[in-house]
Amino acid sequence: xxxxxxxxxxxxxxxxxxxxxxxxxxxxxxxxxxELVELLDLAQPLVSKHLRVLRExxxxxxxxxxRQRMYRLNGTPLKVIxxxxxxYEQTWSARFELLDDVxxxxxxxxxxxxx
Amino acid sequence: xxxxxxxxxxxxxxxxxxxxxxxxxxxxxxxxxxELVELLDLAQPLVSKHLRVLRExxxxxxxxxxRQRMYRLNGTPLKVIxxxxxxYEQTWSARFELLDDVxxxxxxxxxxxxx
DNA sequence: TTGACATATACCCATATGGGTATATGTTTG
DNA sequence: CAAACATATACCCATATGGGTATATGTCAA
Numbered sequence: 461x462x463x464x465x466x467x468x469x470x471x472x473x474x475x476x477x478x479x480x481x482x483x484x485x486x487x488x489x490x491x492x493x494x495e496l497v498e499l500l501d502l503a504q505p506l507v508s509k510h511l512r513v514l515r516e517x518x519x520x521x522x523x524x525x526x527r528q529r530m531y532r533l534n535g536t537p538l539k540v541i542x543x544x545x546x547x548y549e550q551t552w553s554a555r556f557e558l559l560d561d562v563x564x565x566x567x568x569x570x571x572x573x574x575x
Numbered sequence: 576x577x578x579x580x581x582x583x584x585x586x587x588x589x590x591x592x593x594x595x596x597x598x599x600x601x602x603x604x605x606x607x608x609x610e611l612v613e614l615l616d617l618a619q620p621l622v623s624k625h626l627r628v629l630r631e632x633x634x635x636x637x638x639x640x641x642r643q644r645m646y647r648l649n650g651t652p653l654k655v656i657x658x659x660x661x662x663y664e665q666t667w668s669a670r671f672e673l674l675d676d677v678x679x680x681x682x683x684x685x686x687x688x689x690x
Numbered sequence: 691t692t693g694a695c696a697t698a699t700a701c702c703c704a705t706a707t708g709g710g711t712a713t714a715t716g717t718t719t720g
Numbered sequence: 721c722a723a724a725c726a727t728a729t730a731c732c733c734a735t736a737t738g739g740g741t742a743t744a745t746g747t748c749a750a
Contacts, residue, residue: 535666551650
């Protein structure tokens with residue numbers, strides 16, 4: 461097997477910085493492909509490809525408006541990421557790291573009187 | 576260019592379900608490689624490889640204990656993910672989705688009396 | 691010291707990525 | 721209708737992934 465497809469889930473889709481950037485831009489409101497191309501300073505086909513990935517995992521939705529396609533954000537699929545990461549939130553609090561050190565020290569001095 | 580390396584950042588490291596699983600296990604406390612192999616039901620070299628990726632992005636730390644290596648979690652690198660995703664938290668609240676629909680409807684009826 | 695155990699590394703392989711460039715498809719304008 | 725515009729798709733390519741299996745490295749026990 462190779463690496464999981466980028467369209468597998470939000471985790472994979474969002475691992476690519478460009479796609480995060482696109483979502484960040486769309487957070488400010490609907491955008492056409494051309495607008496995104498300019499804002500990202502990226503070749504149009506690449507933008508279209510990134511948008512396709514985002515669309516496949518449900519992170520963006522499209523609306524046709526003449527010859528333009530207006531993309532807009534749908535953050536819902538990010539919830540799974542949020543929920544998963546949230547579990548570890550305590551991990552990086554100063555208080556927790558302190559506790560961590562204490563536990564490590566206890567473990568160190570566990571089976572030895574000297575050393 | 577190909578896809579960014581898994582060791583590029585926490586986003587990429589954590590896109591792989593096995594590695595999330597490993598972190599979830601380590602959240603319950605230190606584990607040796609063999610313990611992880613059993614819990615994951617995965618070949619030992621694969622577990623070692625996943626651990627290496629996690630180590631390179633700082634998500635786990637090792638401690639040598641005889642012939643065993645005890646791995647433990649360090650969630651700190653997950654903070655960037657948390658911070659990023661948190662921005663979109665409102666996006667999936669029912670209230671926000673309602674507002675979203677209203678805005679979409681307004682946009683629909685914007686520039687046309689007929690059509 | 692030799693063998694068993696624990697872990698890491700070196701390979702082989704199929705796969706899909708992300709960038710690039712060219713082109714197809716569809717829409718509007720003149 | 722043709723030309724211009726907006727977007728998507730079809731390719732080509734280098735790359736590293738994740739699984740697999742074999743083996744190197746290091747540590748403990750007999």
